[in-house]
Amino acid sequence: MTISFDDRSVSTWLTDMDGVLVHEQQALPGAAEFIAELQRCDRRFLVLTNNSIFTPRDLRARLSRAGIDLAEESIWTSALATAQFLSEQSPGAAAYVIGEAGLTSAMHDAGFILSDTDVEFVVLGETRTYSFEAITRAIRLVGQGAKFIATNPDVTGPSTEGPLPATGSVAAMITAATGIEPYYVGKPNPLMMRTALNRISAHSETSVMIGDRMDTDVKSGLEAGMRSILVLSGSTAREEIVRFPYRPTMVLDGIADVVPLIEQLTPASYEELGED
Structure with missing residues (x-):
């Protein structure tokens, strides 16, 4: 089966971080070359992550240590997307925030008042030190009427010792106690993609999303109107693709296989590319 990129050119690239560019602090083959090629071809791009723990500065340093060089402005997190979304809903409101620097900094920079009383929003992000007291407060x-927002629905996160409970797991506790479901901003919500595209003045018709997960990266890219590339260097294995009712535009082994496509799929080129 041939999966075609049709005759539309690609001006903008969005890519997930973990499982695509890095794995456990190590760069995956082709990751540094992928970013360098985007920069050489003057392509607009953003690196996306559902992880709300770290600030873009933290993530830039992490990528730099792995040999991947890009600016802070090229990183878009679920924390940033959440803060931007809420600032459009209720600018300058008070919010009770459970999370680390990535989320609290984003909310503060967006003009929110961080408080634990008389708040309009309860905003839940990922943290390595969830406290029973903080969850109880949330x-x-x-229960008193604050709107419940969560950065992303991931129920576990990776660690060198195995999976850790993540935002979705803690959100489920709060939902079980209150009967209130959170509004998730991060992937697979296409809002994450839309805010990323708007950030770099891009259009979904000429953009591609690269990810390693069918249930978040490919799904959110599809629902945002983008074509997608699934790389098999992370969560989703090739044999698992058939379990989903939707398909990526292209399936490749890793980000190294995307590098030659960048120049070929420029606005001046209308080649049909695919994988058998």
Whole structure:
């Protein structure tokens, strides 16, 4: 089966981070070359992550240590997307925030008042030190009418010792206690993609999303109107693709296989590319 990129050129590239560019602090083959080629071809791009723990500065340093060089402005996190979304809903509101620097900094920079009383929003992000006291406070505030927002629905996160409970798991606790479901901003919500595209003045018709997960990266790219590339260097294995009712535009082994496509799929080129 041939999966075609049709005759539309590609001006903009969005890519997931973990499982595509890095794995456990190590760059995956072709990751540095991929970013360098985007920069050489003057392509607009963003590196996306559902992880709300770190600031773009932290993530830039992490990528730099792995040999991948890009600016802070080229990183878009679920924390940034959440803060931007809420600033459009209720500018300058008060919010009770559970999370680390990536989320609290984003909310502060967006003009929110961080408080634990009389808040409009309870905003849940990922943290390595979830506290029973903080979760209890969130449950009471949501029960009193605060709107419940979460950065992303991931139930576990990776660590060198195995999976860790993540935002989705803690959100489920709050939902069980209150009966209130959160609004998730991060992938697979296409809002994450839309805010990323708007950030770099891009259009979904000429953009591609690269990811390693069918249920988040490919799904959110599809629902945002983009073509997608699934790389098999992370979560989703080739044999698992058939379990989903949707398909990526292209399936490749890793990000190294995307590098030659960047120049070929420029606005001046209308070649049909695919994988058998």
